[in-house]
Amino acid sequence: METYVGKRGLGKPTTEKTKEQHIGKQLSKGVNGDNSEKGKPGNKSSFEVELPNAEFGKVRLRFAPEPSGFLHIGHSKAALLNQYFADRYQGQVIIRFDDTNPAKESNEFVENLLKDIATLGIKYETVTYTSDYFPQLMEMAEKLIHQGKAYVDDTTREEMQKQRMDGIESKCRNNNVGENLKLWKEMIAGSERGLQCCVRGKLDMQDLNKSLRDPVYYRCNPIPHHRIGSKYKLYPTYDFACPFVDAIEGITHALRSSEYHDRNAQYHRIQEDMGLRKVYIYEFSRLNMVYTLLSKRKLLWFVQNGRVDGWDDPRFPTVQGIVRRGLKVEALVQFILEQGASKNLNLMEWDKLWTINKKIIDPVCPRHTAVIEERCVLLTLTNAPEKPFVRTIPRHKKFEGAGDKCTTYTNRIWIDYADAESISVNEEITLMDWGNAIVKEIVKDKDGNVTNLTGILHVEGSVKTTKLKLTWLPETSELVNLSLLEFDYLITKKKLDEDDDFVDVLNPCTKKETAALGDSNMRNLKRGEILQLERKGYFRCDVPFFRPSKPIVLFAIPDGRQQTVSK
Numbered sequence: 001m002e003t004y005v006g007k008r009g010l011g012k013p014t015t016e017k018t019k020e021q022h023i024g025k026q027l028s029k030g031v032n033g034d035n036s037e038k039g040k041p042g043n044k045s046s047f048e049v050e051l052p053n054a055e056f057g058k059v060r061l062r063f064a065p066e067p068s069g070f071l072h073i074g075h076s077k078a079a080l081l082n083q084y085f086a087d088r089y090q091g092q093v094i095i096r097f098d099d100t101n102p103a104k105e106s107n108e109f110v111e112n113l114l115k116d117i118a119t120l121g122i123k124y125e126t127v128t129y130t131s132d133y134f135p136q137l138m139e140m141a142e143k144l145i146h147q148g149k150a151y152v153d154d155t156t157r158e159e160m161q162k163q164r165m166d167g168i169e170s171k172c173r174n175n176n177v178g179e180n181l182k183l184w185k186e187m188i189a190g191s192e193r194g195l196q197c198c199v200r201g202k203l204d205m206q207d208l209n210k211s212l213r214d215p216v217y218y219r220c221n222p223i224p225h226h227r228i229g230s231k232y233k234l235y236p237t238y239d240f241a242c243p244f245v246d247a248i249e250g251i252t253h254a255l256r257s258s259e260y261h262d263r264n265a266q267y268h269r270i271q272e273d274m275g276l277r278k279v280y281i282y283e284f285s286r287l288n289m290v291y292t293l294l295s296k297r298k299l300l301w302f303v304q305n306g307r308v309d310g311w312d313d314p315r316f317p318t319v320q321g322i323v324r325r326g327l328k329v330e331a332l333v334q335f336i337l338e339q340g341a342s343k344n345l346n347l348m349e350w351d352k353l354w355t356i357n358k359k360i361i362d363p364v365c366p367r368h369t370a371v372i373e374e375r376c377v378l379l380t381l382t383n384a385p386e387k388p389f390v391r392t393i394p395r396h397k398k399f400e401g402a403g404d405k406c407t408t409y410t411n412r413i414w415i416d417y418a419d420a421e422s423i424s425v426n427e428e429i430t431l432m433d434w435g436n437a438i439v440k441e442i443v444k445d446k447d448g449n450v451t452n453l454t455g456i457l458h459v460e461g462s463v464k465t466t467k468l469k470l471t472w473l474p475e476t477s478e479l480v481n482l483s484l485l486e487f488d489y490l491i492t493k494k495k496l497d498e499d500d501d502f503v504d505v506l507n508p509c510t511k512k513e514t515a516a517l518g519d520s521n522m523r524n525l526k527r528g529e530i531l532q533l534e535r536k537g538y539f540r541c542d543v544p545f546f547r548p549s550k551p552i553v554l555f556a557i558p559d560g561r562q563q564t565v566s567k
Contacts, residue, residue: 436458
């Protein structure tokens with residue numbers, strides 16, 4: 001059970017239902033500020049964003065990902081804004097999979113996208129697929145051919161692209177209806193002749209907006225579809241299918257990122273030619289992150305070339321990747337909705353997101369202790385009890401809900417090498433959760449490396465007077481092995497230019513593994529649990545304890561002060 005933290009402090013432990021309600025409130029407050037009167041006419045706060053021509057109770061929206069990859073942080077913005085506006089107007093959101101490209105799509109991606117949508121707390125009415133409408137889309141294409149609003153073209157892709165750039169009409173543009181229908185049937189059959197052709201809308205080859213220069217409506221593709229097999233040899237393009245399905249499904253407003261701005265006129269022109277109801281378009285800025293690739297094609301390259309461990313790799317900007325790294329969904333919601341529905345293009349820093357996350361996890365996550373295994377140093381306390389004793393102390397001194405942990409106290413304890421080498425003879429130090437000690441002897445090897453320390457407990461000493469406050473672990477067989485993993489950006493350039501090849505700026509070092517020892521209480525960690533290792537930062541448990549020989553795997557969670565793992 002998780003606890004959610006708001007501006008006024010800790011909330012009560014919550015169930016999944018109250019978690020959804022909590023996120024829903026954030027969705028509203030993130031753009032609106034105090035949203036207790038949201039949606040009522042005439043009531044607007046300075047942060048409120050409205051949809052054009054929206055009627056309260058009648059807004060119907062769609063989030064329409066292509067099932068060709070996992071949901072990433074950029075898609076999350078679109079999903080959460082759809083949810084926000086549905087809440088704002090007491091409307092509906094549907095999920096529609098834009099599955100018009102069988103070469104890239106799969107059922108695996110559908111399943112994981114639904115998982116990601118659930119993770120984000122999106123409340124949707126139903127799930128549909130563009131492929132549900134393939135028969136109607138084919139009928140519409142044929143109707144437009146009959147009406148002279150579309151034609152079949154066998155111009156090569158390269159030549160077609162050049163003609164569109166130069167405003168030159170294709171030789172096929174004035175084919176008669178009979179010739180177009182004949183070639184259309186060849187496309188449906190997937191014949192050798194049909195595979196040479198595509199269907200284009202007859203819009204305006206001289207329009208200054210190049211998206212209106214006879215866009216492609218249908219292409220042949222003999223690859224089987226992940227849902228319907230080999231039934232079709234041709235598939236509609238997104239530009240053709242989207243305005244049709246939006247209108248048919250009763251969508252009132254289509255939310256699109258501003259990168260599609262030049263294609264808005266095309267969207268409405270196609271709806272007009274189809275004789276369909278106009279769907280309003282609402283634009284928002286695409287979310288771009290520093291040192292981050294959001295192209296699914298490029299992310300797929302990392303997966304296929306073994307540069308990451310999968311789509312949920314903690315170095316990936318996918319929802320599953322960043323949650324696996326330790327991001328709370330509430331932080332993502334707050335981060336995205338703080339931007340509102342701004343249309344300004346912006347490049348966002350990850351540090352801001354991780355800073356929000358830290359404010360959420362710090363007040364509630366339990367504290368544990370770890371010592372870096374390499375060259376760790378034994379400190380012998382000559383006046384401490386020889387027989388170990390155990391005390392129960394809070395896992396978080398300011399949050400009772402974190403529970404308790406057992407700490408063993410003994411006369412031989414491990415400390416980090418970095419701490420050991422910073423101590424001077426006769427220096428008084430503080431051993432956290434125990435008290436002060438005075439170091440009397442420092443033993444070094446021939447190379448000057450500290451190997452052993454000897455000291456005495458001085459628990460009556462004041463912690464205010466010591467310079468060093470050290471974490472430590474008892475020398476017992478109950479300690480657990482840890483593998484601490486830190487991650488870095490996959491590329492070394494903050495923002496790629498259009499002519500940049502991302503392969504040229506790959507980061508050579510994106511993961512660092514450190515062996516450590518952990519307190520025995522960490523045997524009880526669950527996968528996904530977030531904790532703080534005292535003086536070492538925040539971590540998420542990715543692989544819990546199974547047996548002593550297999551280390552617990554902890555992923556380091558950034559805290560807003562990003563450093564490269566190579567340092």
